Amino acid sequence: MTKPTLFENITEVSEDVRNFFISKLEEIQAEKGYKLETAGEVSKYLYYIAEGSARSFYIRENRDITVSFSLEGEFVTAMHSFITRSPSYETIETLEKSLLYRISYNDLQECFKKFPDLERVYRMILEKYYIALEEQMIFSKFKSARERYLELMEKKPKIIQRASVGHIASFLDMTIETLSRVRAKI
Amino acid sequence: MTKPTLFENITEVSEDVRNFFISKLEEIQAEKGYKLETAGEVSKYLYYIAEGSARSFYIRENRDITVSFSLEGEFVTAMHSFITRSPSYETIETLEKSLLYRISYNDLQECFKKFPDLERVYRMILEKYYIALEEQMIFSKFKSARERYLELMEKKPKIIQRASVGHIASFLDMTIETLSRVRAKI
DNA sequence: CTGACATTTTGACTTTTGTCAAGGCTAGTT
DNA sequence: AACTAGCCTTGACAAAAGTCAAAATGTCAG
CATH class of the missing domain: 1.10.10 (Arc Repressor Mutant, subunit A)
Incomplete structure (x- = not known):
């Protein structure tokens, strides 16, 4: 699994744009239990899971509540915090040894400014995120x-x-x- | 409530872009029970509710299940269908006499092509949509x-x-x- | 105003899920 | 092997919500 795989199912962007984006990615070799995001802090990164899996959860009334599981090939972050720039109420950690790529919020914004095409990529990530949430919600409803x-x-x-x-x-x-x-x- | 209000809380875009976008908007004076989107059809429009309110619902096992209510100042569409271009499983109808502005999917795509800045506007709508859904989900969980x-x-x-x-x-x-x-x- | 129909409330009972407590299993440590 | 700690399962009972049916209330055309 190499960095460009990240783009495979997303969209076509020019070689320059892709290279710029990739240059901003940081590779993380994470052990089981590695914390991607921590409750109470503002979410700093958008992660791509190349290998492995992760769990998002938060604590309420002393109970640990899992809100989502993320698998290989998916993007993950504490989206609410990432969007609003307010402290996250969720923590995200790997469920196993994982290979991650991440881009910081600021670098992502820089990408958008330099290459508006990348807005589209991010939009599509958001769309996927949204659809997954909607499906989960409806499925759990009945x-x-x-x-x-x-x-x-x-x-x-x-x-x-x-x-x-x-x-x-x-x-x-x-x-x-x-x-x-x-x-x-x- | 006039068309530009729609932009107020969204972001700053240039006058040209705004005017182009507004030129693509269609005003709808809707009676109570007006159908914005219909289950089984591909969602055609993104709506902005200037006045009034709407309800999204779908039918399953002969039951009418409401998935969301939308109020003045909010955008609404059958997002899943609008994103994926597949038939919607939800129907959206006004709960009362309402004033709506809508833009078609194709016009919106044209806007994105012509003015990548508008991608940002749409992205922000998506973000709001996402956050609302996430909050609803978490709140209903406990x-x-x-x-x-x-x-x-x-x-x-x-x-x-x-x-x-x-x-x-x-x-x-x-x-x-x-x-x-x-x-x-x- | 009246009748007809739809919506909402109430009551009796059932089902599903939660709570609390006890016991069992497994892996790691000594 | 015995001990411990953590996790999972099981049982008895309680609470929450659902189902079905009937009564009450609201709405509206004529």
């Missing part, structure tokens, strides 16, 4: 605990292996006990 | 039926007046009966 688990198994089976029962349960919006019972009856 | 209703009352009191119990109940992800009981105890 389904029972059991159906939500089955859907996760089908859509992101890798998560079932990588994440703990606690992470999965909070992501699927049920208690650990309910998840445990659901799993027992498959 | 709260009881009662708390979800109280929060809606606080955040969008106008909706409580305009929408029917059925619309509100499906939006808050509870049955009509539960909502009725919640309201009885306030």
Whole structure:
């Protein structure tokens, strides 16, 4: 997996633009549990997961609530904070040894200024982000605990292996006990 | 409320760009129940609500499920369909007599080509859309039926007046009966 | 004003999920 | 092997919300 792969499914931009953008990317070899973003701080980077996976979560009333899992080939950041430049309420960490590329907020803005074409790339990332969120929301709206688990198994089976029962349960919006019972009856 | 208001909170663009964009806007005087987008069709327009309000919903298993309410000053479209150019699964209709401005997908793309600056405007609309969705998702994740209703009352009191119990109940992800009981105890 | 129809509320009961507590399993350490 | 800590499962019970049905209320055309 090389840097340019990052662009593959995004859009066609000129060689110059691409090279400039790539020059701003920083490669991160992350161990399991590496923190990409930390709650309380303003999100600094937009990450691309070349290999590995990550989990976004926040703490509320002493509970650790997973809001999303991200896999290879996806972009991830604490989007709310990244957009608003206000402190993030979520923390993002790798679920395993991962290879990441990241670009800082400021460099990204510089890219936009220099090459408005890149606005389009970012727009498309945002669109993907949005669609993923919308789909998750709608899917979770009707389904029972059991159906939500089955859907996760089908859509992101890798998560079932990588994440703990606690992470999965909070992501699927049920208690650990309910998840445990659901799993027992498959 | 005039066309330029639409830009007020968005960003500064040059007079030329603004005028070109405005020239592409179409004004719609909509009666209550006017359909902005229809399930099964590809979303054609991005709407701006100058006055009034709208409801997005879809039908599943014979139930009418409200996914969002939009108020004055907000943009609205069947975003998933608008982005992917695939048939929409949602329908959007006005909840009351409304004044709308809309721009077609093609005109918007033309704007982007001619004035890359406008990509930024659209990006910001997307960002707002994203943040609203994320907030709604997180808020609905912890709260009881009662708390979800109280929060809606606080955040969008106008909706409580305009929408029917059925619309509100499906939006808050509870049955009509539960909502009725919640309201009885306030 | 009245009747017809749609919407909302209320009641009785069921189902789903959550809570609390106990017990089991596994991996790492001594 | 025994001990510990963390994680997961199971059971008994409680709480929240859903379902179905009936009654009350609202809306509106005639």
